[in-house]
Structures are given as structure tokens and as C-alpha cells.
Amino acid sequence: MSRVPGWLGRLGENLSRIGERLEERRAEAEREESVHASYEGPGASPSDGPRQDAPARPEMDPDTAAPLPESEVEAVETADAGRSVPAPPSYAPAVAARPDPVAAIPWGMRVAAEASWRLLVFAGTVWVLMKVISSVQLVVLAFVAALLVTALLQPTVALLRRKGLPRGLATAVTAISGFVVMGLVGWFVVWQVMDNIDTLSDRVKDGIEELKRWLLDSPFHVTEQQINDIAKNLSEAIGANAEQITSAGLQGVTVIVEAMTGILLAMFSTLFLLYDGKQVWEWTLKLVPAQARPGVAGAGPRAWRTLTAYVRGTVLVALIDAVFIGLGLWFLDVPMAVPLAVFIFLFAFIPLVGAVVSGALAVVVALVTNGPFTALMVLVVVLAVQQIEGHVLQPFILGRAVRVHPLAVVLAVAAGGLTAGIGGAVVAVPLVAVLNTVVGYLRAYSTEQALRSAPEPRGATAFEVAPTPAPGTPLTKADGDA
Numbered sequence: 212m213s214r215v216p217g218w219l220g221r222l223g224e225n226l227s228r229i230g231e232r233l234e235e236r237r238a239e240a241e242r243e244e245s246v247h248a249s250y251e252g253p254g255a256s257p258s259d260g261p262r263q264d265a266p267a268r269p270e271m272d273p274d275t276a277a278p279l280p281e282s283e284v285e286a287v288e289t290a291d292a293g294r295s296v297p298a299p300p301s302y303a304p305a306v307a308a309r310p311d312p313v314a315a316i317p318w319g320m321r322v323a324a325e326a327s328w329r330l331l332v333f334a335g336t337v338w339v340l341m342k343v344i345s346s347v348q349l350v351v352l353a354f355v356a357a358l359l360v361t362a363l364l365q366p367t368v369a370l371l372r373r374k375g376l377p378r379g380l381a382t383a384v385t386a387i388s389g390f391v392v393m394g395l396v397g398w399f400v401v402w403q404v405m406d407n408i409d410t411l412s413d414r415v416k417d418g419i420e421e422l423k424r425w426l427l428d429s430p431f432h433v434t435e436q437q438i439n440d441i442a443k444n445l446s447e448a449i450g451a452n453a454e455q456i457t458s459a460g461l462q463g464v465t466v467i468v469e470a471m472t473g474i475l476l477a478m479f480s481t482l483f484l485l486y487d488g489k490q491v492w493e494w495t496l497k498l499v500p501a502q503a504r505p506g507v508a509g510a511g512p513r514a515w516r517t518l519t520a521y522v523r524g525t526v527l528v529a530l531i532d533a534v535f536i537g538l539g540l541w542f543l544d545v546p547m548a549v550p551l552a553v554f555i556f557l558f559a560f561i562p563l564v565g566a567v568v569s570g571a572l573a574v575v576v577a578l579v580t581n582g583p584f585t586a587l588m589v590l591v592v593v594l595a596v597q598q599i600e601g602h603v604l605q606p607f608i609l610g611r612a613v614r615v616h617p618l619a620v621v622l623a624v625a626a627g628g629l630t631a632g633i634g635g636a637v638v639a640v641p642l643v644a645v646l647n648t649v650v651g652y653l654r655a656y657s658t659e660q661a662l663r664s665a666p667e668p669r670g671a672t673a674f675e676v677a678p679t680p681a682p683g684t685p686l687t688k689a690d691g692d693a
Contacts, residue, residue: 426438
């Protein structure tokens with residue numbers, strides 16, 4: 212019987228331990244239920260993530276794991292109500308998430324926006340470039356003129372080198388000969404104008420008197436008093452603007468100095484381009500990024516051939532125009548036929564516009580010196596020669612290498628004239644022709660590179676691009692002839 216009390220004591224201890232374990236498991240179950248209550252949805256689980264807007268009901272003491280009194284639970288819930296947003300009821304409709312702003316903008320508007328800012332960047336770059344060019348306009352025009360003269364004289368240098376002359380001697384002979392010829396042409400024009408200026412003024416006076424008599428006898432009912440009033444107004448306008456005319460004369464002196472400076476720059480640039488043109492081009496290629504260098508290296512020689520063909524063809528066409536129109540003026544006994552022919556030659560370097568201006572000048576001189584009939588005959592000669600030039604000479608001599616649409620020619624001449632005066636009008640068309648050649652070559656070059664880098668076609672695609680028809684495809688007439 213002595214063992215019974217000890218056994219009963221041990222049994223009581225075990226029952227107490229079991230009770231404590233049951234209490235712990237019940238506390239754990241209550242904590243799990245409170246965690247489940249903090250998740251959304253009727254069937255949510257802890258792996259779905261806790262709700263951020265519905266915290267767990269604080270019914271357990273985190274230190275002793277014992278239930279809190281109901282008053283403390285309500286106090287905690289009241290304190291948390293101002294910091295958290297209650298969960299929406301189960302019958303509330305679901306609110307769709309806001310779309311991405313990029314996806315909300317239509318595709319066409321996005322493309323237009325991206326194209327617009329790229330165009331703005333391009334326009335800003337062009338504007339800055341034009342500002343820089345306008346600030347050094349004299350240097351730019353001199354260098355472009357040197358390029359045109361070099362394109363005209365470079366074949367002569369190549370011919371002399373093939374004959375055995377050294378490069379320096381061939382360049383010197385060609386440059387000196389070219390400059391001498393151009394100087395003689397300018398001297399001849401000035402000499403002819405000064406030699407015939409007295410005869411021209413007498414002819415102009417006679418023409419004005421004849422025009423006055425014609426107006427008096429015309430059906431326009433013009434009186435002599437009206438003609439005298441017009442002459443008096445012109446004289447007064449000239450007297451009132453004498454100061455402006457004097458300032459224009461002073462500006463003319465400045466223009467002469469700038470022109471001489473530009474001529475010297477063009478001469479030196481021409482000399483060095485004739486001698487070291489290849490080295491200059493190779494140095495220029497080093498400034499181009501390495502990825503774009505092969506395309507630019509291929510476009511450069513083609514652009515130079517286009518420029519050379521344009522300059523040589525334009526010189527030949529201008530010479531033919533000047534000779535035939537000059538012969539027509541000489542046969543019609545128009546004063547200063549030779550200087551007018553030289554002016555026609557020079558103005559022929561401005562396509563379309565130059566021919567109109569030089570032809571109008573010849574007609575006006577014929578009108579004020581020889582009368583309306585001679586002016587009409589000069590107009591017929593000028594129109595006939597210009598028609599032959601436009602439909603026969605230019606397509607035959609210039610060819611397709613420098614073919615530019617007439618609209619592009621007119622717009623280029625107008626833009627060049629507004630930007631840089633007569634010099635800009637002269638260089639506008641060859642610049643457009645060169646750009647046309649360069650852009651065409653680069654487009655073809657990029658297409659060829661894309662085809663080379665593309666993977667080889669396989670399967671059905673191979674049959675589509677194959678030079679021979681796919682098996683089972685009926686032969687066409689052209690395939691059968693081949």
C-alpha cells in the first residue's frame with residue numbers, strides 16, 4: 212500500500228502537464244483563427260498573403276498567449292479604426308485596375324509624337340547649321356566655288372599626269388591656265404561694256420524718245436504732261452535718295468573687297484584641291500564614325516562624278532547658248548552683242564532662272580535700241596535656243612547622272628538665292644544633284660547590307676526567293692523562254 216500514494220502523485224503530475232498542453236494548443240488554435248480572419252475571401256489561406264487593409268483582431272496577449280478581456284479588445288479596435296481602412300463588403304463590385312498610361316495613348320498618336328520630336332531636333336540642327344554657315348558665308352561660298360572649279364579642271368590634271376607630267380607641274384599648269392582664262396573672260400566683258408557704253412546710252416536715249424512718241428500716239432490717251440510728270444517724279448526721287456545712293460556706293464566698295472577676298476580664297480582652295488584632293492578626302496573620312504564609313508566612302512566618288520558631270524555639262528551647254536544667242540544678236544544688229552553673249556554664258560550657271568534673266572536683258576536692250584520688231588526677233592531667238600537646250604542639249608550632255616526635277620531646281624534656286632544671293636543660287640542645283648546621288652547610293656547600300664546580314668531562307672520561303680520555280684509550279688512564258 213506504500214506505493215499507492217507515489218503512483219497517485221505521479222498521475223496527478225501527468226494530468227497537470229496534459230492540461231497545460233491542451234491549454235497551449237487551444238491558444239495556438241485561437242491565434243491561427245485570428246490570422247485567418249485577417250485574409251480576404253471566404254476561402255483564403257495564409258499562403259495567399261495577408262490583407263493590408265484588415266489587420267488581425269487583437270484578441271490574444273502576445274506576451275502570455277492568453278485571451279484579452281473584451282473591453283481591451285474593443286479599445287484596440289477603436290484605436291486602429293483611424294489608421295486602417297475597413298474591408299469592402301462581399302457584395303461590392305470589383306474595381307478594375309488603372310491601365311498603363313503608355314497603353315492608354317493610341318498607337319498613331321504615339322508614332323506622331325515620336326516623329327514630331329525627331330523632326331524638331333532635326334530642324335533645330337539645320338537651323339544651327341544655317342546660322343553657322345551664314346556667319347562664315349564668304350568662306351563657305353569660296354570653298355564651294357573652289358569645288359566647282361576643281362571639278363572642271365581636275366580632268367585636265369589627270370590628262371597631263373597620264374602624259375607623264377609630275378603631279379605638282381600638272382596642277383600648276385592647269386590652275387594657272389584656268390585662272391588666266393577666267394580672268395580674260397572677265398576683262399573682256401568689262402572692256403566691251405566700257406567701249407560700247409556711249410553708243411548704248413545714245414541708243415537708249417533714242418529708244419526712250421521713240422517710246423515717248425509711241426505712247427503719245429497710242430490708244431492709251433497718254434499726254435505729254437503726264438510723261439513729263441513721271442520724269443520729274445523720278446528725278447525728285449533720285450535727289451531725295453541721294454544719301455542712300457551714296458551709302459549704297461560705300462557698301463559697294465565693301466562688297467568689292469569681300470569679292471576679292473572670296474576670289475583669293477577660291478583660288479588657293481582650288482590649287483590645294485587639285486594637288487591634294489585625295490588626301491583631303493581620306494582625312495575627311497576619318498571624321499566619319501566607323502560604322503558609317505564604308506557607305507560614305509562609296510558615296511563620295513559617286514558624288515564627285517556627279518559634280519564633275521554637272522559642271523562640265525553646264526559649261527558646254529552655256530557655251531552653246533551664248534554662241535547661238537550672240538550670233539542672233541549680231542545678225543539683228545543689237546548693240547553689245549558680245550557682252551550680252553558673255554552675260555548669257557555666266558547666267559546659264561543658274562538653271563531656269565538665269566536663262567530667263569539673261570534672255571530678258573537681251574530683249575530689253577534690243578527694245579530700247581532697235582525698236583519693238585527687233586526685240587520680238589530677239590525673243591524668238593532666245594526662246595528657240597532655250598527650247599533646244601532644255602529638250603536636246605541637257606538630256607544628251609548631262610544625261611541621267613544629274614537629272615533633277617524642275618520643281619526641285621526652282622525651289623533650290625529660290626532657297627539658295629534667299630540664303631546667299633547669287634552665289635547661293637549658283638551652287639544650289641549642283642548641291643541638290645550631289646545630295647540626290649548620295650542619298651540614292653546610301654539607300655541602296657543599306658538595303659544590300661540588310662540582305663547580306665539576313666539569315667538564309669529555308670523551307671517555303673526559300674522557294675519564294677529562289678531563282679528557279681518551286682517544284683510543281685507551272686512555268687510562265689518568260690521562264691520557258693529562259
